[in-house]
Amino acid sequence: MKVTVVGAGNVGATCADVLAYREIANEVVLVDIKEGFAEGKALDIWQKAPINLYDTRTVGVTNDYTKTAGSDVVVITSGLPRKPGMTRDDLISTNAGIVTSVTENIVKHSPDAIIIVVSNPLDVMTYAAHITSKLPRTRVMGMAGILDTARYRAFLAEALNVSPKDIQAVLMGGHGDTMVPLPRYTTVGGIPVTELIDKETLDAIVDRTKNGGGELVKLMGTSAWYAPGSAAAQMVEAIVRDQRRVFPVCVKLEGEYGIDGVYLGVPVILGKNGIERIIELDLNEDEKQLLETSRGHVKEVMDALDNINASKA
Numbered sequence: 001m002k003v004t005v006v007g008a009g010n011v012g013a014t015c016a017d018v019l020a021y022r023e024i025a026n027e028v029v030l031v032d033i034k035e036g037f038a039e040g041k042a043l044d045i046w047q048k049a050p051i052n053l054y055d056t057r058t059v060g061v062t063n064d065y066t067k068t069a070g071s072d073v074v075v076i077t078s079g080l081p082r083k084p085g086m087t088r089d090d091l092i093s094t095n096a097g098i099v100t101s102v103t104e105n106i107v108k109h110s111p112d113a114i115i116i117v118v119s120n121p122l123d124v125m126t127y128a129a130h131i132t133s134k135l136p137r138t139r140v141m142g143m144a145g146i147l148d149t150a151r152y153r154a155f156l157a158e159a160l161n162v163s164p165k166d167i168q169a170v171l172m173g174g175h176g177d178t179m180v181p182l183p184r185y186t187t188v189g190g191i192p193v194t195e196l197i198d199k200e201t202l203d204a205i206v207d208r209t210k211n212g213g214g215e216l217v218k219l220m221g222t223s224a225w226y227a228p229g230s231a232a233a234q235m236v237e238a239i240v241r242d243q244r245r246v247f248p249v250c251v252k253l254e255g256e257y258g259i260d261g262v263y264l265g266v267p268v269i270l271g272k273n274g275i276e277r278i279i280e281l282d283l284n285e286d287e288k289q290l291l292e293t294s295r296g297h298v299k300e301v302m303d304a305l306d307n308i309n310a311s312k313a
């Protein structure tokens, strides 16, 4: 299995590292626009192989997509991260240009690849990659839900003083303040979370999760990478090992949840064909309302991208 990671910055290099040391791929190609940067990161990861004992070959290239040819999966992390005081949506015009040109190069050399978008604003960058690639919606998806769910699970594990391994949860909607956590579908070792935690603490955790990305931007002056890079690698693993994992993933909805033509995080089954199935939960009225708010926000940003593209045409 060959995996390309575009963008050798914080998230891309972390993702490539996890793919290598967990031997998720035989070959990982890192691509960056900065001269020598991807080459250096790939060499560093390769030099770790004798220490951490793995065989995965890591190769770095400066904008040379011929080396990415025949990739099974491509992860797009290229683009600006936000700084304190910015929203993810503020990145739209710069990152849309980057994601669009990267996607063109990817499909030219790897027409059968499955594409996982990480660049922000996530839902709308997934839209940009999908319309550029012209691939079926099952093969172009965005990573955010695994990360958001992981933050929620980590906060819950801390509050309950239990292992994060035992917390199962799902979130839906856009990657931003309008994400839709679903406490009704959260369990701790099979026990509904509402039986173990009071409403006030749970509400505070939900709130912290919604602002989880911003909390880290404020602390570090740039956005997170360990959990995001690992989350993207986990999606790659589900695909290349045909694991049929159930994850929240950003995908174009075509009637599911009564939504058409908008890219949102929903639970899916992830396997060798990409999105094998979208799971439709029976949401209650409150949850439907939250999802509708999230849909409205993502649609607004999609429209903003359409306007940017129209003004360039």
Ligand SMILES: NC(=O)C1=CN([C@@H]2O[C@H](COP(=O)(O)OP(=O)(O)OC[C@H]3O[C@@H](n4cnc5c(N)ncnc54)[C@H](O)[C@@H]3O)[C@@H](O)[C@H]2O)C=CC1
Pocket (backbone or CB within 6 Å): 006, 007, 008, 009, 010, 011, 012, 031, 032, 033, 034, 037, 077, 078, 079, 080, 081, 082, 091, 095, 098, 101, 102, 117, 118, 119, 120, 122, 143, 144, 147, 175, 222, 223, 224, 225, 228
């Ligand atoms: N979906 C999610 O949950 C998350 C998304 N992100 C997003 O991921 C993106 C990357 O974040 P970081 O890795 O922290 O940023 P970074 O600045 O560390 O790395 C980005 C890399 O992209 C490269 N790049 C820029 N234009 C390129 C092009 N045309 N072709 C190839 N490479 C190019 C840059 O040279 C840089 O090395 C950001 O947009 C960030 O907002 C970050 C964390 C979580």
Ligand SMILES: O=C([O-])CC(=O)C(=O)O
Pocket (backbone or CB within 6 Å): 081, 082, 088, 120, 147, 175, 212, 213, 214, 216, 217, 223, 224, 228
């Ligand atoms: O917050 C950001 O800008 C990066 C991101 O999407 C996250 O960490 O959730």
